Amino acid sequence: MSTSARPADALRADDKPTQTPPSAAARKIGGVAGWVDDRTGAGKAVGYLMKKVFPDHWSFMLGEIAMYSMIIALISGAFLTLWFVPSMGHTVYEGSYVPLRGVHMSEAYASTLHISFDVRGGLIIRQIHHWAALMFIVAIVVHMFRVFFTGAFRKPREINWVIGSVLALLAIVEGFSGYSLPDDLLSGTGIRAMQGFVQTAPVIGSYLVYGIFGGPFPGEAIIPRLYSAHILLLPAVLIGLFTAHIVLVALQKHTQFPGPGRTNDNVVGFPVMPVYAAKAGGFFFIVFGVISLMAALVTINAVWAYGPYDPSPVTAGSQPDWYMGFADGALRLLPGWLEFTLAGFTFSMNIMPGALILLPLVYIVVGVYPFVERWVTGDNREHHLLDRPRNAPTRTAIGMAGISMYSVLMFAAANDIIAIKLHMSINDITHVLRAAFFILPIIVFWCTKRICLSLQRADRNLALHQRESGTIIRTPDGSFFERHDELTADERWILVQHEPVAPIEITDGVDENGVAKPASRGDKLRAKLSHFYFKDAVNPVTPAELAAAHHDGHGHEAIEAADEDDSAQLGSAVPSRDH
Amino acid sequence: MNALAARRRHPAAIAVLLLIGLFLMGAAYSAVAPRPAEAGVVSQDDVSEGKQLFQANCASCHGLNAEGRKTGSGDAIAGPTLAGVGAAAVDFQMSTGRMPMRAPTAQAPRSDTIKFSEEDIAKISAYVASLAPGPAIPSEEMVDPTKGDPAKGGELFRVNCAMCHNSSGAGGALTRGKYAPSLMDVAPKDIYMAMETGPQSMPVFNDTNLDSTAKRDIIAFLKSVEEGGNPGGLSLGRLGPVTEGMFAWIFGLGLLVGIAVWLGKKAA
Numbered sequence: 151m152s153t154s155a156r157p158a159d160a161l162r163a164d165d166k167p168t169q170t171p172p173s174a175a176a177r178k179i180g181g182v183a184g185w186v187d188d189r190t191g192a193g194k195a196v197g198y199l200m201k202k203v204f205p206d207h208w209s210f211m212l213g214e215i216a217m218y219s220m221i222i223a224l225i226s227g228a229f230l231t232l233w234f235v236p237s238m239g240h241t242v243y244e245g246s247y248v249p250l251r252g253v254h255m256s257e258a259y260a261s262t263l264h265i266s267f268d269v270r271g272g273l274i275i276r277q278i279h280h281w282a283a284l285m286f287i288v289a290i291v292v293h294m295f296r297v298f299f300t301g302a303f304r305k306p307r308e309i310n311w312v313i314g315s316v317l318a319l320l321a322i323v324e325g326f327s328g329y330s331l332p333d334d335l336l337s338g339t340g341i342r343a344m345q346g347f348v349q350t351a352p353v354i355g356s357y358l359v360y361g362i363f364g365g366p367f368p369g370e371a372i373i374p375r376l377y378s379a380h381i382l383l384l385p386a387v388l389i390g391l392f393t394a395h396i397v398l399v400a401l402q403k404h405t406q407f408p409g410p411g412r413t414n415d416n417v418v419g420f421p422v423m424p425v426y427a428a429k430a431g432g433f434f435f436i437v438f439g440v441i442s443l444m445a446a447l448v449t450i451n452a453v454w455a456y457g458p459y460d461p462s463p464v465t466a467g468s469q470p471d472w473y474m475g476f477a478d479g480a481l482r483l484l485p486g487w488l489e490f491t492l493a494g495f496t497f498s499m500n501i502m503p504g505a506l507i508l509l510p511l512v513y514i515v516v517g518v519y520p521f522v523e524r525w526v527t528g529d530n531r532e533h534h535l536l537d538r539p540r541n542a543p544t545r546t547a548i549g550m551a552g553i554s555m556y557s558v559l560m561f562a563a564a565n566d567i568i569a570i571k572l573h574m575s576i577n578d579i580t581h582v583l584r585a586a587f588f589i590l591p592i593i594v595f596w597c598t599k600r601i602c603l604s605l606q607r608a609d610r611n612l613a614l615h616q617r618e619s620g621t622i623i624r625t626p627d628g629s630f631f632e633r634h635d636e637l638t639a640d641e642r643w644i645l646v647q648h649e650p651v652a653p654i655e656i657t658d659g660v661d662e663n664g665v666a667k668p669a670s671r672g673d674k675l676r677a678k679l680s681h682f683y684f685k686d687a688v689n690p691v692t693p694a695e696l697a698a699a700h701h702d703g704h705g706h707e708a709i710e711a712a713d714e715d716d717s718a719q720l721g722s723a724v725p726s727r728d729h
Numbered sequence: 730m731n732a733l734a735a736r737r738r739h740p741a742a743i744a745v746l747l748l749i750g751l752f753l754m755g756a757a758y759s760a761v762a763p764r765p766a767e768a769g770v771v772s773q774d775d776v777s778e779g780k781q782l783f784q785a786n787c788a789s790c791h792g793l794n795a796e797g798r799k800t801g802s803g804d805a806i807a808g809p810t811l812a813g814v815g816a817a818a819v820d821f822q823m824s825t826g827r828m829p830m831r832a833p834t835a836q837a838p839r840s841d842t843i844k845f846s847e848e849d850i851a852k853i854s855a856y857v858a859s860l861a862p863g864p865a866i867p868s869e870e871m872v873d874p875t876k877g878d879p880a881k882g883g884e885l886f887r888v889n890c891a892m893c894h895n896s897s898g899a900g901g902a903l904t905r906g907k908y909a910p911s912l913m914d915v916a917p918k919d920i921y922m923a924m925e926t927g928p929q930s931m932p933v934f935n936d937t938n939l940d941s942t943a944k945r946d947i948i949a950f951l952k953s954v955e956e957g958g959n960p961g962g963l964s965l966g967r968l969g970p971v972t973e974g975m976f977a978w979i980f981g982l983g984l985l986v987g988i989a990v991w992l993g994k995k996a997a
Contacts, residue, residue: 207993
């Protein structure tokens with residue numbers, strides 16, 4: 151009799167002990183991760199994300215700066231909530247900042263001073279919070295520039311572009327609500343201005359103000375209300391939309407710049423684990439470091455210098471934070487004679503367009519652009535390869551013109567500071583900027599477009615002629631030519647990879663029964679816009695042109711004639727001479 | 730001596746020589762530099778001497794008897810009448826370098842080059858004060874910031890002054906090239922006299938508006954702003970959100986994009 155013990159559930163001697171096989175995930179990952187996966191099933195999703203490949207380019211990190219700044223603002227904001235008192239209740243300051251001791255003020259302002267001077271590390275956290283907020287919106291804007299100018303908003307990413315536009319709008323509303331909380335003279339002036347803006351809504355303006363302020367201005371409700379919007383409502387919506395934004399990027403793959411081996415169907419780059427986990431994780435700390443450095447060295451919003459809010463005074467140099475500057479600038483540029491009364495109601499057209507209409511309008515125009523461009527180009531394909539900005543001259547020019555308009559308004563908001571610092575007349579600055587708002591976009595549009603077209607022509611030239619070596623060669627028969635160095639295939643690919651474009655031609659047609667069918671008004675408009683976009687398009691060098699240019703093995707002056715007319719006659723280009 | 734000669738080619742030798750040279754030069758200058766004359770008590774002689782100085786230096790714009798002059802084109806005046814502006818106005822305008830005005834610009838700028846000695850300014854002040862009664866130069870005690878209440882002064886400043894001069898006294902723009910200048914590093918006496926006489930575009934804050942205690946409180950506030958420094962770090966000119974936004978765009982974004990480019994270039 152063997153002494154080997156038989157398990158209790160093994161009826162026969164040769165029964166194998168039953169053994170629960172480890173789960174598929176546990177076999178693969180094991181350890182703590184396996185334990186978590188057995189209970190949550192997260193392994194598959196995490197594995198998918200860790201293996202996700204992202205392309206590498208510095209401009210793809212602009213969005214990361216925005217994301218990290220937002221996180222930094224969240225963390226530092228949580229710290230501030232521990233001491234900030236969102237109340238307009240009356241108090242007398244008795245803290246350690248001497249010039250304000252004994253001054254009557256609201257509890258909100260007193261607690262902001264308390265954070266700044268009496269809470270250990272309070273001032274630097276306050277400054278980190280504010281600098282992070284400014285950098286958040288700066289980064290959003292430049293991230294938008296990158297996405298716009300590279301055409302990353304095209305199908306299938308239109309929804310994400312719209313989400314991004316809403317995020318950008320909400321970010322500045324979030325910024326404004328935070329700017330208003332300390333209840334110092336500057337932020338109080340901001341709230342007072344906001345009250346005036348709301349009042350300009352025709353007919354309902356004054357009712358709206360009573361609703362927002364819970365009575366006449368200033369009342370005691372506005373700061374608690376802005377506070378709950380600032381720390382609860384808006385952050386919740388921001389984070390929700392931001393999550394959707396990021397999830398869509400992961401689902402749709404990241405776009406990539408054109409280059410050798412990069413197609414519309416692949417992503418050339420590195421996986422998240424370990425490369426981007428390290429790079430992006432490290433970048434978070436770099437952003438945190440830079441913002442902390444700014445906060446440690448440079449004052450932002452010196453609330454103690456402004457004094458408590460009181461509706462009677464106002465300070466010179468009252469400006470909103472930079473992201474609201476364009477709306478403030480519009481107010482400063484709008485002439486006063488635009489106000490009129492009709493049927494007993496005042497229509498403040500000298501204020502309303504800048505105060506109430508401009509803000510949503512800018513973000514609506516931005517959000518709608520992908521749909522307009524898609525309609526004009528009729529391009530329903532998916533795009534995962536980015537445009538080089540020069541290869542979409544009209545889009546690039548439209549973007550630059552828009553930026554120039556926005557900048558004129560933004561600089562108008564600083565007209566008083568410009569006047570004192572550059573010793574100019576504020577009236578002259580205002581007149582010049584009024585004209586610039588209409589003229590500058592046209593100039594910028596034209597210049598940008600010409601520069602793009604020239605760059606495209608230069609690319610064509612380079613692809614056809616190759617690189618000028620500067621070496622002059624004398625042939626045995628006494629003539630001279632310059633040797634042109636060959637481009638590598640990789641270099642050439644970037645110059646020729648984009649697709650040729652041409653304006654849509656719409657003509658009055660005939661239907662299947664031979665009855666005249668004039669083009670619809672929409673079609674005609676579309677044809678016109680398409681003409682506007684593509685009439686002077688410079689198309690990439692075709693393989694046939696390239697062959698024609700290189701067929702004699704030197705190709706140094708083969709294309710001269712052809713260059714004058716971009717593509718049509720290239721096929722017939724004949725080298726002037728053989729060697 | 731040998732030790733010194735051996736060291737004459739030491740890298741620091743030039744720096745040491747330069748320092749010695751500069752020190753000797755400075756010491757020599759301070760020994761022979763002209764000293765400002767002490768201002769004395771006003772007498773009748775001062776008034777007549779002041780009149781002479783006035784007619785030689787100020788009359789081309791203000792008229793031979795300080796009655797004011799027109800430029801001749803339209804209603805534009807070359808200089809206003811000075812009857813009744815008082816000694817305080819003359820002292821303020823001349824001792825801050827605003828008068829004599831260098832050029833017919835929108836506003837006479839403050840200047841560090843003061844054209845007249847304290848003594849001469851006192852004589853001209855005495856002459857102008859003799860024309861008609863006007864505000865006098867305040868005493869030391871009336872402008873002593875240590876005797877004022879900065880908190881009270883801050884409230885008065887925000888209500889009366891901040892709309893032009895900015896809540897921290899950094900200055901602000903007015904119409905057509907005129908401006909409210911920065912109030913930093915202005916002598917207490919000059920702040921007082923400016924309020925009292927209302928130079929250029931500034932309104933007059935006489936004693937029924939802001940009595941002399943209130944004026945001293947405002948001076949105390951401005952000095953406390955000056956001495957308080959910048960608890961938050963660099964002040965960026967105390968100009969508020971405009972310079973902050975510029976700093977975020979140029980420095981913040983510049984640095985972060987620079988780092989992003991560097992990270993993007995680094996091989997994975």
